[in-house]
Amino acid sequence: EADIYQTPRYLVIGTGKKITLECSQTMGHDKMYWYQQDPGMELHLIHYSYGVNSTEKGDLSSESTVSRIRTEHFPLTLESARPSHTSQYLCASSEYIGGPIYNEQFFGPGTRLTVL
Amino acid sequence: EDKVVQSPLSLVVHEGDTVTLNCSYEVTNFRxxxxxxxxxxxxxxxxxxxxxxxxxxxxxxxxILDKKELFSILNITATQTGDSAIYLCAAASGTYKYIFGTGTRLKVLA
Structure with a gap:
């Protein structure tokens, strides 16, 4: 069973506040990801990490930042939340299992963010 | 540009029916x-x-996957109400990237 956790599960916050969405995995996976998903829409990659001290921006432009100081922890921070940030944020992890193949992504339960 | 296209976008069937969901992809360095x-x-x-x-x-x-024609299908036989969900297809590309389709929303009626 995949062990990847996200907190909080739901967050309602006012415009201009700084927020951090937490993501932790206990599987020792090297790669971690943050996706943004609006209702009925596809997942958009906003950040990913190859490993400790390695982070990159994804395909969807985002005003958020991430850090990867420990293998198991990949928090996402919004310095100043806006209503346009209202969405579901999904964290995922995967590992390289040999040859040309990466394992499937395991997803956390998601954080549903509402910015008023 | 990498893309994954799923069809149909949504589907409503009755319990016991068989469904086929489609996924086509165009990605560089497909894995x-x-x-x-x-x-x-x-x-x-x-x-x-x-x-x-x-x-x-x-x-x-x-x-099943067809790498020549660049598509995959997902079959569900004898559908049940518990199969109601969104089914997502994703293509893994390169060393880190997963490109997702918009999904097929399946609703199975009792």
């Missing part, structure tokens, strides 16, 4: 094709396909 089921929150993994023509089965679900 594997993955299917996920998403109910209320996070996607849960169903299948990963890396080789053409080899069917993967899990109970009433099965899937």
């Amino acid at each position: 594997s094709l993955l299917w996920y089921k998403q109910e209320k929150k996070a996607p849960t993994f169903l299948f990963m396909l890396t080789s053409s023509g080899i069917e993967k089965k899990s109970g009433r679900l099965s899937s």
Whole structure:
């Protein structure tokens, strides 16, 4: 069973506040990801990490930042939340299992963010 | 530009029916094709396909990949109301990238 956790599960916050969405995995996976998903829409990659001290921006432009100081922890921070940030944020992890193949992504339960 | 297209976008069937969900892809440095089921929150993994023509089965679900024609199908036989969900297809590309389709929303009526 995949062990990847996200907190909080739901967050309602006012415009201009700084927020951090937490993501932790206990599987020792090297790669971690943050996706943004609006209702009925596809997942958009906003950040990913190859490993400790390695982070990159994804395909969807985002005003958020991430850090990867420990293998198991990949928090996402919004310095100043806006209503346009209202969405579901999904964290995922995967590992390289040999040859040309990466394992499937395991997803956390998601954080549903509402910015008023 | 990498893309994954799923069809149909939504489907309503009755219990016992068989459904086929389609996924076509155009990605650089393709590695594997993955299917996920998403109910209320996070996607849960169903299948990963890396080789053409080899069917993967899990109970009433099965899937196959055609790397020449760049598509995959997911079949669900004898559907049940518990199969109602969004089914996501994703193509793994390069060393880190997973490109997701918009999903097929399946509703199974009792």
